Amino acid sequence: MMLMKLVGAIAFAGAFVSVPVAAQTTVKIGYATALTSHYGVGSAAFCEELEKRTSGRYKCQVFANSALGGEREMIEAVQLGTLDVVNTSTGPVGNFVPEVNIVDIPFLFRDYDHARKTMDGPIGQDLLAKFPAKGLVAIAWTENGFRHITNSKRAINKPDDVKGLKIRSMQNKVHIQAFQSIGIQPTPMAFPELFTALQQGTVDGQENPIPVILSAKFAQVQKHLSLTGHVYSPALIIVSPALWTKLSDADKKAFMDAGKAGSAAQRKKVNDDEASGIDQLKSEGVSVSNIDGAAFRTAMTPAFADFAKKYGAKNIRRIQEFK
Ligand code: EAX
Numbered sequence: 001m002m003l004m005k006l007v008g009a010i011a012f013a014g015a016f017v018s019v020p021v022a023a024q025t026t027v028k029i030g031y032a033t034a035l036t037s038h039y040g041v042g043s044a045a046f047c048e049e050l051e052k053r054t055s056g057r058y059k060c061q062v063f064a065n066s067a068l069g070g071e072r073e074m075i076e077a078v079q080l081g082t083l084d085v086v087n088t089s090t091g092p093v094g095n096f097v098p099e100v101n102i103v104d105i106p107f108l109f110r111d112y113d114h115a116r117k118t119m120d121g122p123i124g125q126d127l128l129a130k131f132p133a134k135g136l137v138a139i140a141w142t143e144n145g146f147r148h149i150t151n152s153k154r155a156i157n158k159p160d161d162v163k164g165l166k167i168r169s170m171q172n173k174v175h176i177q178a179f180q181s182i183g184i185q186p187t188p189m190a191f192p193e194l195f196t197a198l199q200q201g202t203v204d205g206q207e208n209p210i211p212v213i214l215s216a217k218f219a220q221v222q223k224h225l226s227l228t229g230h231v232y233s234p235a236l237i238i239v240s241p242a243l244w245t246k247l248s249d250a251d252k253k254a255f256m257d258a259g260k261a262g263s264a265a266q267r268k269k270v271n272d273d274e275a276s277g278i279d280q281l282k283s284e285g286v287s288v289s290n291i292d293g294a295a296f297r298t299a300m301t302p303a304f305a306d307f308a309k310k311y312g313a314k315n316i317r318r319i320q321e322f323k
Pocket of ligand 1 (some may be wrong): 032033045089091170191207208209212223233254291
């Protein structure tokens with residue numbers, strides 16, 4: 001009898017040891033792709049680490065699959081404070097922080113190692129420091145991946161093969177200019193509209209990293225994948241100033257550390273998807289062609305001259321030569 005009372009008392013006391021609801025802050029986080037995607041894995045790792053490092057005082061509420069709109073809309077919501085955190089590609093970010101456009105220049109990065117070192121190094125950190133002036137707090141570089149072209153019309157093996165194709169682009173002026181320079185008709189469009197646009201033939205194709213092509217099931221609406229690797233697409237975890245300014249220094253550090261955990265998990269998922277994704281797409285009936293990137297790079301030369309003017313030939317070289 002005494003024992004039952006003790007167990008009861010402990011259970012009852014136990015209930016009071018957990019974090020009183022009042023002290024728990026819900027952190028709303030949004031991203032464009034599926035829960036099981038690289039963004040889903042990265043965001044889950046961020047949330048898990050945040051909850052752990054704050055002993056449950058901060059707990060995420062996740063909005064996957066563009067539930068709160070496309071990346072541009074989510075970034076606006078973070079600026080307004082109606083959304084706390086977004087894990088987004090740099091696609092639309094240049095519309096808010098123009099300096100970031102430089103990392104979306106095609107054929108800028110040699111490989112994942114070069115790109116990740118650059119984003120985590122002084123160049124990437126300098127760019128993160130540009131965000132607060134625009135009402136955004138960027139705390140970590142995550143990753144989308146190297147982008148490739150898919151389409152439903154024809155196999156693409158050389159630059160001439162893309163001429164006249166209507167390709168959906170992100171809302172990114174660097175991409176739009178680069179695609180126009182090789183004769184593509186770029187159609188800027190928010191990600192949540194893309195699958196239907198491909199299905200209905202509003203556009204012939206699109207370009208995204210393997211992890212997005214897999215998680216968005218584009219094999220259902222696209223016949224051809226051309227491994228152009230034409231752009232390395234970084235991503236970011238951005239926090240709203242409305243939340244950030246309320247955080248203690250210790251909690252700011254917890255968010256930063258959680259950002260690092262999210263970045264590592266997202267990049268690992270990209271590695272995994274890259275390793276198995278192409279065979280999976282082939283098994284789903286997609287024809288895959290390897291591409292001579294240098295030919296596409298040469299074809300885009302007119303655009304590069306303009307990018308050098310806009311973003312500085314020295315800045316571009318600094319990224320290209322970063323080790
Ligand atoms: O960030 O819009 C795009 O094509 C992006 O790659 C996608 O939203 C994931």
